[in-house]
Amino acid sequence: MGVFQYPKGLHRRRLQPFPYKNYKSFKRVLQHEFVRVCVYCRTPDSVSPGEYYSFAVDHYRPKVVPKFKDLETNYRNLYYCCGPCNSRKNDYWPADERLGPFVVNPCEHDMAAHLRLNAATFEYESRTPDGAHMIRLLQLNEPDIVGYRRRVVETIELANLRRIELNKKLAEAKKKFSKGLLTAAELANVEAIFARSMSTVLDIIQCNDGTKAPRPLPRTVK
Ligand SMILES: [Zn+2]
Incomplete structure (x- = not known):
């Protein structure tokens, strides 16, 4: 799958981390689980050194919503997410779950059915109301981030x-x-x-497309 492309089908979680008491302890596991890209905007964490530290653990079902309080350290509610998406999504949850709109995630939604990358403009296009909502809420087509995507893709092409x-x-x-x-x-x-x-050259390609191996997982993960 190319860089910045949304996955087709559903992601089935493959890792079983130790049940940590602090949700932040899941971060390294989530980085491996979601192959070091932000699940919402598909930005890899490997383009520049130290970017891992600006990534966050997102609670898909926000921990401030009383009925989701117990999900604070539930691995299945946690997602690997870049800093901007994390702060823009924040505690969003639809006021009426029957109506949405939802921010889509790779475990519960076929993300490619909601959003697609326009390979000519590097903007994301929505295919559903959820996709359109996500582009607005997370500001996925902000000029700076669109320019960043263009540079990353161009860098990979130059390296090739x-x-x-x-x-x-x-x-x-x-x-x-x-x-x-x-x-x-x-x-x-x-x-x-x-x-x-x-x-x-191979390092440049792998850092830009997110295929460079991250630091190993802690031993508490199966
Ligand atoms: Zn993001």
Whole structure:
């Protein structure tokens, strides 16, 4: 699935954390559970160092609503969420649950049925009233965040072009070496540059699309 795309179907929770008394203790587990992206705006936490610390644990059913008080440390009510979405969603819950509108989440809603990314403008488009509500409430098309999405996608594309270029340079050097046009030391030099640059390029791609492995989970998680 591409960066900033909403998932199709429902996410089934795969981790079983220790029943912590403080909901904040679930954060690292939630980062793994939701593959290090904000469940609401799909922003990865890996684009810049330390972003994990600006992410939060969201109570989907707000803990301030009396009937949801017991869900404060219930893992199934907790979601991994970026700082802006967390503060904009805040304690939102529909006044009438029969009418909505809801903020959709990946465990209870097929998010792709509600929202889609316009690949040309990098804005999100709504497919349902819930999707439209979510775009308004979480300000998903704020110009700064739209520009950010564009930069992230463009960075990945540039890194992929660089990857192709590096592979081509290495192949050319190997060909020259086989024809006796390059010494073994010269080829070794090209290979060393290739290894270093390629490792950085892959790191750029993985940090931007969120596929870079996060820090390991605590041992209390099955
Ligand atoms: Zn977010």
